[in-house]
Amino acid sequence: MTIRSAIDFYERHPISADIIRAKLMTARGNLDNVAPDELLPHDQDHYGGLAANDALAKAARLQPGWKVADFCAGLAGPARYYATHYGVDVTGIELTPARVKGANELTRLVGLQDKVRVIEGDVMAVPLADRSVDAVLSQEAFLHVPDKARALREAHRILKPGGRLAFTDWVAHKPFSDADAKLMWAGMAVTSQMDMPAYVALIESCGFAVEPPQDLTAEWAAILKERLAMYLKLRGEAQAAKTAAGHDAFYESYVRFVALVNEAALGGGRFSALKPA
Numbered sequence: 001m002t003i004r005s006a007i008d009f010y011e012r013h014p015i016s017a018d019i020i021r022a023k024l025m026t027a028r029g030n031l032d033n034v035a036p037d038e039l040l041p042h043d044q045d046h047y048g049g050l051a052a053n054d055a056l057a058k059a060a061r062l063q064p065g066w067k068v069a070d071f072c073a074g075l076a077g078p079a080r081y082y083a084t085h086y087g088v089d090v091t092g093i094e095l096t097p098a099r100v101k102g103a104n105e106l107t108r109l110v111g112l113q114d115k116v117r118v119i120e121g122d123v124m125a126v127p128l129a130d131r132s133v134d135a136v137l138s139q140e141a142f143l144h145v146p147d148k149a150r151a152l153r154e155a156h157r158i159l160k161p162g163g164r165l166a167f168t169d170w171v172a173h174k175p176f177s178d179a180d181a182k183l184m185w186a187g188m189a190v191t192s193q194m195d196m197p198a199y200v201a202l203i204e205s206c207g208f209a210v211e212p213p214q215d216l217t218a219e220w221a222a223i224l225k226e227r228l229a230m231y232l233k234l235r236g237e238a239q240a241a242k243t244a245a246g247h248d249a250f251y252e253s254y255v256r257f258v259a260l261v262n263e264a265a266l267g268g269g270r271f272s273a274l275k276p277a
């Protein structure tokens with residue numbers, strides 16, 4: 001099966017609220033009084049785990065009491081972390097209905113529903129009022145967004161003057177070949193990518209004062225190498241046992257994705273910017 005949208009990809013994603021609940025049940029025998037930090041080993045869908053959240057919070061200069069929007073919130077792992085560790089109120093915007101439902105179930109499970117909520121929506125048309133938030137954050141998700149300028153303009157619209165934008169995303173240090181572009185879309189719902197200077201220029205063109213970005217390519221390459229080795233081992237075991245081994249479009253594009261990162265044709269960046277007052 002190939003991908004028609006980011007939703008197709010995330011509806012079949014291996015991290016889900018059901019799987020997280022099952023892991024908690026195995027570890028603790030019940031789901032009573034689960035503390036927010038008990039979810040942390042399971043609910044982060046980006047590279048670098050909690051340290052990546054801290055780096056983004058620092059880039060956004062989060063202050064207790066701020067209202068924050070988390071674009072492409074996933075299961076709200078980062079959103080709950082910002083709420084509990086930085087004292088902010090977070091509204092996540094998430095496209096995939098199953099992830100919106102899972103995010104809000106997990107948030108209720110740990111009693112954070114007054115501080116964190118995830119709304120179903122597209123970051124290219126955000127269901128939040130103008131000048132209503134102090135910061136917009138996002139982690140490793142804009143690679144799926146076909147019109148990044150629209151998403152960045154939406155961030156600018158909902159930010160208060162003086163508000164902060166901080167996000168990580170994939171960047172193409174070299175343009176994709178046509179074959180790679182097709183493969184990345186078919187297996188992983190990756191839309192068009194650009195290089196760091198083009199990304200900075202795009203953020204600026206949406207009205208932001210941009211700070212120098214951080215290149216995460218080497219950091220993400222090391223993580224991906226390990227992930228691919230683990231994935232290949234599990235896939236080999238599943239094939240040997242004649243159980244489902246994951247869909248081939250994903251497998252093929254993931255292997256090529258990791259090769260592109262190892263060649264430094266593809267990499268990561270952390271971007272931060274200010275909406276001038």
Ligand SMILES: C[S@@+](CC[C@H](N)C(=O)[O-])C[C@H]1O[C@@H](n2cnc3c(N)ncnc32)[C@H](O)[C@@H]1O
Pocket residue numbers: 006007010043044045046071072073074075076077078093094095096099121122123124138139140141144145
């Ligand atoms: C790699 S996950 C990251 C989730 C979360 N930021 C985290 O770090 O745990 C990317 C998420 O982006 C969501 N997404 C993709 N396109 C979107 C869009 N246009 N608007 C809102 N969410 C989107 C996907 O459904 C998925 O949950």
